[in-house]
Amino acid sequence: MRTAAPVLAVIGLILVLWYGATVWLNAAWTYDQAARDGTEVTFATLVSDTMAQERPVLPPPHQVAAELWKGLTAYAPTSKKSLVYHGLVTLTSTFWGFVFGTLLGSLMAVVIVRSRVAEMGLMPWAVISQTIPVVAIAPMIVVLSNTLGFGERLGVENQLVSKTIIAAYLSYFPVLVGMVKGLRAPDQMQLDLLKTWGASDLQTFRLLRLPSSMPYLFASLKVGIAASLVGAIVGELPTGAIEGLGARMLIGSQFGSPIVVWSALFAAAILAGGLILILRAAETAINKRMGGRT
Template sequence: MRSVLPVLTVIAALLALWYIAVVPMNAARAVEQAARSDVTLGTADLIRATMDMERPRLPSPHQVFAELWDSTVEKKVTSKRSLVFHGWITLGATLWGFALGVSLGIALAVGIVYSRVMEMSVMPWAVISQTIPIVALAPMIIVLSSSVGIEGRGVPKAIISAYLCFFPVLVGMVKGLRSPDQMQLDLLKTYGASGAAVFWKLRLPSSVPYLFTSLKIGIAAALVGTIVGELPTGAIRGLGARILIGDQFGNPIMIWSALFAAAILAGALVTLMSLLQSVTLKRMGMAR
């Protein structure tokens, strides 16, 4: 709680910087527009003009927030111009990708913890897979899934976001499943516990704190993956598509508001994960 004031200060400083940057970024275009309508601008007028341009190079913060407010609260959620509608599409693909990535990550982690061969042969490739820029794969995954006969963009987007979020889960779960120490494992051995019992009653529960830490990173990565999946591919629905369309129609305010909507969505998802984490850990008696 004691970091609230510092964080607010940093945000206020950034907003101030943004406002200051708006003037030189838009000045040339404002002067040009004024010259066209035969008006000469004083300094105060010029600054005022740069703040409310129709197609600014850098929109001012209040323009972005007005657009954000307009396209979330004022528009009907089913409207194609509503950011809630586009956010919902992106959220759906993100959650599918997240579910896919988390299951893959956990399955691989279990395999790696229990099989030495798997650890030695799969783990290095999992690391290398993350050095491949996923965006290089994105257009191809989309072509691939459409030529295999999968309609729509939901599946390829989910695959891309799963690709980005499986790795943190894998690393976290390997660490977590290995976290019980020898003493605890020995204790279960003296109970004559079977391998399955050791897994369900000791390894899995003790990996839960690690799992949640990875899930928080994973869900943010999944959202990035979905938006990347929407960006280069000519999608028409979703937050990434809004950014793309804003770019094509030369409407920067639209790009910025979609960016902020994506930021809000990311914040909400990570917060949700933290809440789940604290509730679960408290019920399991692991809260710190």
């Protein structure tokens, strides 16, 4: 109960600000219409009109909520009108991008922790890779993977492949940084102790470095899965995709219908929230097995 109050207060504040902004931003159109019709706009008509426009600059929360609810429940999950359908499309590439990104990031971290040369050779490129805007590189990845026909060779859609690559490209980095830090977490005393027992490098890795890195891994995974979702959505924008939450946002903005864009945005946010919750459950379970206090 005590935690519910502040949460509700923040939500309430956001709603108030949002409704206020809705009136303010959509007012121009209402005044234009009124000027054309030669009628006066009272405050009451201003509010009621800005709340119910067909193509508002900023749709009010209830319009977004209605559109979102319709998208989620009004159609069969297999229908292309259903946000569940589009969400699943995005989720698929988010998932694979996350899996490959995590594998790549962890693998690179292991190599970097083992060798200083590898660190000097790889780390700058990893950092540079993240300074390039993903919207710039995404079209190239799409063209390349289409030209090389990765999808056909793997027996999946080309679009899934390019979206997975983009998602992995964004999500490997936080995992890499977190795992390098995590695998280096054991102090010299711990390493000396293992040395006095004659532990091999592999044993040191398995028994000490890997378990020590777990808290860092989970912190990174949470950032990584969010990055992966962003990557999947961005990957849907330039592909001329007709499926996925990114495609919904693109279609919404092209056809001048902000309500569609906003409902897709919220669908993506709900998806991200769900993914984080799953990760948190996994973290709690592992933490429990590793003797955590909570």
